[in-house]
Amino acid sequence: MVSTPLKTTRSEEIFAAAQKLMPGGVSSPVRAFKSVGGQPIVFDRVQGAYVWDVDGNQYIDYVGTWGPSICGHAHPEVISALHEALEKGTSFGAPCYLENVLAEMVIEAVPSIEMVRFVNSGTEACMGVLRLMRAFTGREKIIKFEGCYHGHADSFLVKAGSGVATLGLPDSPGVPKSATGGTLTAPYNDLEAVKALFKDNPDSIAGVILEPIVGNSGFIRPDAGFLEGLRELTKEYGALLVFDEVMTGFRIAYGGVQEKFGITPDLTTLGKIIGGGLPVGAYGGRADIMAMVAPAGPMYQAGTLSGNPLAMTAGIKTLELLQKPGTYEQLETITKKLSEGLLKAARDNGHTVCGGSLSAMFGMFFTEGPVHNYDDAKKSDLAKFGKFHRGMLECGVYLAPSQFEAGFTSLAHTDEDIDRTIAAARDVLASL
Ligand SMILES: *Cc1c(COP(=O)(O)O)cnc(C)c1O
Numbered sequence: 001m002v003s004t005p006l007k008t009t010r011s012e013e014i015f016a017a018a019q020k021l022m023p024g025g026v027s028s029p030v031r032a033f034k035s036v037g038g039q040p041i042v043f044d045r046v047q048g049a050y051v052w053d054v055d056g057n058q059y060i061d062y063v064g065t066w067g068p069s070i071c072g073h074a075h076p077e078v079i080s081a082l083h084e085a086l087e088k089g090t091s092f093g094a095p096c097y098l099e100n101v102l103a104e105m106v107i108e109a110v111p112s113i114e115m116v117r118f119v120n121s122g123t124e125a126c127m128g129v130l131r132l133m134r135a136f137t138g139r140e141k142i143i144k145f146e147g148c149y150h151g152h153a154d155s156f157l158v159k160a161g162s163g164v165a166t167l168g169l170p171d172s173p174g175v176p177k178s179a180t181g182g183t184l185t186a187p188y189n190d191l192e193a194v195k196a197l198f199k200d201n202p203d204s205i206a207g208v209i210l211e212p213i214v215g216n217s218g219f220i221r222p223d224a225g226f227l228e229g230l231r232e233l234t235k236e237y238g239a240l241l242v243f244d245e246v247m248t249g250f251r252i253a254y255g256g257v258q259e260k261f262g263i264t265p266d267l268t269t270l271g272k273i274i275g276g277g278l279p280v281g282a283y284g285g286r287a288d289i290m291a292m293v294a295p296a297g298p299m300y301q302a303g304t305l306s307g308n309p310l311a312m313t314a315g316i317k318t319l320e321l322l323q324k325p326g327t328y329e330q331l332e333t334i335t336k337k338l339s340e341g342l343l344k345a346a347r348d349n350g351h352t353v354c355g356g357s358l359s360a361m362f363g364m365f366f367t368e369g370p371v372h373n374y375d376d377a378k379k380s381d382l383a384k385f386g387k388f389h390r391g392m393l394e395c396g397v398y399l400a401p402s403q404f405e406a407g408f409t410s411l412a413h414t415d416e417d418i419d420r421t422i423a424a425a426r427d428v429l430a431s432l
Pocket residue numbers: 120121122123124126149150151152211215216244245246247271272281
């Protein structure tokens with residue numbers, strides 16, 4: 001594999017201009033290459049497993065627009081369904097039959113969901129679910145885990161260093177203490193810490209929210225018994241269990257982590273894949289809890305563009321494609337091959353790594369591991385990851401520009417793409 005220095009002149013020009021127009025030159029911070037150094041690549045188009053930048057370079061993509069494109073970018077059937085829907089208008093602001101169709105698909109797929117509310121992003125879904133947890137239980141405190149991301153709403157932006165764990169100190173300027181005072185945090189996979197929080201606050205915790213498989217501090221699995229333990233604890237204390245499956249829903253299995261592991265939360269948030277590349281989120285769960293949501297009940301939450309026909313169409317078509325026999329087996333097989341190939345390439349070249357995959361999600365940390373939580377993940381050699389990331393980019397492989405992000409595969413990735421990626425990784429890792 002030849003790796004010539006990338007020509008990215010046009011990307012650099014556009015990004016330089018963007019920095020004068022938008023904070024940091026991006027519309028979402030993860031797109032900047034802050035943690036790996038260098039400048040982001042400006043995309044021109046995406047198709048299947050590939051992305052092309054504005055200088056004409058082609059990359060095998062493992063970001064998949066951060067999760068949605070599990071069928072491959074710009075899938076012809078999704079695009080063609082969108083063309084058809086477009087002709088009938090882009091937003092109704094009135095009930096639309098396509099909402100029923102997607103709602104039925106989601107309810108049938110996700111074990112915990114008996115009713116669903118569509119919104120426009122994962123952030124909105126998590127904001128809605130937070131209010132619902134509080135409205136239904138009449139309690140204000142929630143437990144979240146260090147390193148889990150639930151969108152950028154005030155209450156979820158809490159840094160969870162051990163010393164400040166129960167103080168709920170905000171993670172970003174502009175977030176008032178009053179917004180995070182009710183946010184209790186525990187290390188992921190630490191059931192004892194959760195028990196202690198419940199013991200100290202027996203009647204005031206509305207619920208526990210988590211990524212049932214973590215993607216937002218890198219790829220981290222729940223330890224055996226962790227999800228079961230949370231299910232029991234929340235029941236015992238009359239609190240709700242919420243799985244944030246914005247990333248894992250329809251990716252780890254068609255019915256998400258809850259289907260894969262057979263643990264049913266009370267409420268679930270979704271996003272990413274169910275919008276098929278258009279802006280969508282959703283929250284849903286037990287019908288008696290969802291009955292609280294306006295206009296059925298008193299908990300207010302609304303959205304001008306929620307449930308719009310374009311987003312519903314892309315979601316429906318994407319889920320239809322995922323329903324075809326063998327899709328998840330295919331995703332599992334190629335992802336496992338990729339993950340094992342990357343780990344072996346690293347170890348053969350003397351690097352200390354750990355990681356793994358499940359279904360269409362994978363991760364590799366530059367640390368000995370095992371990684372059970374964010375603190376473990378932070379032991380990774382970030383400088384080495386930065387060089388690895390750059391090297392892979394120069395070999396035509398686009399990885400998420402952070403050690404603390406999971407990787408995503410799609411139905412469009414071929415065996416040959418995986419082989420090329422592993423070969424590139426061998427070369428890059430041999431040079432580090
Ligand atoms: C991406 C993500 C969100 C936020 O979704 P947006 O659509 O980016 O607002 C929330 N929770 C999890 C687990 C996510 O991965």
